[in-house]
Amino acid sequence: MKRLGTIAAALSLAAGLFTAGALHAADTYKDYMKKEAPTDCFESREGYSNVAPAEVKPGVPNVKCSNKTGGVLWWGDPYDGTEPMGDMPVEADYTHEEAVVKPRTGQLKYFMPCTACHNGSTVPYPKSKTPRALVMHQDIVPDALDLQHGRKAIWCLDCHNPRNRDTLIDHNGGEIQFNQPQKLCGKCHGEVYSDWRDGIHGKRIGQWTKGGKKRWWVCTECHNPHMVQTKRFQPIVPEPRPQFPRTRTNADHEKGHGAVHATGAAATTGGH
Numbered sequence: 001m002k003r004l005g006t007i008a009a010a011l012s013l014a015a016g017l018f019t020a021g022a023l024h025a026a027d028t029y030k031d032y033m034k035k036e037a038p039t040d041c042f043e044s045r046e047g048y049s050n051v052a053p054a055e056v057k058p059g060v061p062n063v064k065c066s067n068k069t070g071g072v073l074w075w076g077d078p079y080d081g082t083e084p085m086g087d088m089p090v091e092a093d094y095t096h097e098e099a100v101v102k103p104r105t106g107q108l109k110y111f112m113p114c115t116a117c118h119n120g121s122t123v124p125y126p127k128s129k130t131p132r133a134l135v136m137h138q139d140i141v142p143d144a145l146d147l148q149h150g151r152k153a154i155w156c157l158d159c160h161n162p163r164n165r166d167t168l169i170d171h172n173g174g175e176i177q178f179n180q181p182q183k184l185c186g187k188c189h190g191e192v193y194s195d196w197r198d199g200i201h202g203k204r205i206g207q208w209t210k211g212g213k214k215r216w217w218v219c220t221e222c223h224n225p226h227m228v229q230t231k232r233f234q235p236i237v238p239e240p241r242p243q244f245p246r247t248r249t250n251a252d253h254e255k256g257h258g259a260v261h262a263t264g265a266a267a268t269t270g271g272h
């Protein structure tokens with residue numbers, strides 16, 4: 001019995017070593033957590049929710065980013081870079097607490113601002129809302145005649161203000177700031193908007209005590225308005241699972257265990 005046990009232990013040790021060797025070092029959770037954070041990372045929608053890592057106070061980073069996916073894993077200061085959300089058309093719960101958001105304009109590639117070109121002369125004001133092919137902005141909307149939002153029922157100028165391109169537009173022709181996209185989306189998606197307002201849709205971080213300050217994620221931090229038909233939402237690549245429970249000092253036990261089961265040797269050794 002003693003010999004069998006020794007053989008099994010040797011077998012599982014060898015198998016454990018083999019497994020460890022086969023894993024790429026950078027693929028283990030512990031290894032990449034140890035590496036330095038990437039210089040540029042994002043919070044939700046890749047390319048449109050970037051954060052530059054900085055210190056909120058000595059030794060405390062504003063965010064901790066994944067070396068694996070570039071996604072933010074943890075916020076050192078949930079309010080870093082935010083501003084007050086501003087008013088909402090409907091009285092809501094948030095009016096009784098402090099609500100902040102991250103401004104959108106800094107994330108937009110063409111916000112130079114837009115009126116740097118769309119001033120009526122460099123680029124003339126559009127004559128009608130009728131969809132037409134565009135030569136510009138194909139990096140944002142590849143085919144303006146096949147916009148992937150609203151199944152052909154809507155077009156650019158149902159959202160973008162034709163006269164002041166630095167703004168979006170409401171149903172009455174009033175201006176909506178890019179930093180408050182919820183007001184734009186809410187005009188057509190009333191139900192989701194009220195879910196969002198009530199905290200059922202979207203995301204918030206911050207203080208969860210009554211009346212506590214919270215940061216709200218706005219619609220375009222998760223949804224690409226030009227893409228929702230093909231990709232309703234941009235999923236975040238998941239982090240790899242932790243290799244072994246925190247209570248264990250190393251992974252040898254888990255690796256051996258898996259190998260024993262895999263080789264069917266468990267029966268001979270009576271488990272571990």
Ligand code: HEC
Pocket residue numbers: 108109110111112113114115116117118123125126133134135136137156157160162165
């Ligand atoms: C470098 C110049 C430039 C900048 C900056 C620019 N645009 Fe444009 N945009 C154009 C041109 C040129 C067209 C017309 C393209 C065509 O007719 O083929 C256009 C067309 C459009 C259209 C289609 C409707 C229309 O007016 O013809 C939308 C919507 C639009 N732009 C949105 C924006 C937004 C929003 C911004 C800022 C975030 C922006 N643009 C910034 C050059 C620019």
Ligand code: HEC
Pocket residue numbers: 048104107108109110111134137140141143144145147149154155156157158159160168178181184220221225226
């Ligand atoms: C459903 C509403 C909606 C429609 C329809 C729409 N847009 Fe937009 N667009 C937005 C919003 C909202 C933003 C700001 C996105 C953000 O906050 O990330 C935006 C941003 C942009 C930008 C700036 C992107 C950047 O990175 O600078 C351009 C250019 C643009 N839209 C062009 C167009 C064109 C051209 C069309 C039509 C072919 C169009 N949009 C249709 C809502 C819309």
Ligand code: HEC
Pocket residue numbers: 149150151153154158159181184185186187188189219220223225228229232233
């Ligand atoms: C002018 C009206 C209008 C505005 C403004 C608008 N949408 Fe939409 N949206 C539509 C329509 C129409 C559909 C298609 C509904 C359907 O087919 O049932 C749609 C569909 C969607 C879908 C589901 C995609 C699908 O086809 O399954 C998402 C997600 C979405 N919109 C997000 C947004 C976001 C985020 C905003 C604000 C940036 C926004 N919408 C602004 C009209 C609008």
Ligand code: HEC
Pocket residue numbers: 044182185186189192193196201202203217218219220221222223232233
């Ligand atoms: C934290 C991320 C996040 C935010 C913020 C967010 N959404 Fe969504 N939304 C999602 C996810 C995830 C889905 C589900 C996507 C799927 O089904 O593939 C979704 C689905 C939707 C849909 C389609 C499904 C339905 O119920 O009709 C619409 C429309 C929509 N969102 C609009 C909005 C609007 C409008 C806002 C802002 C007021 C918003 N979303 C804010 C993540 C978000």
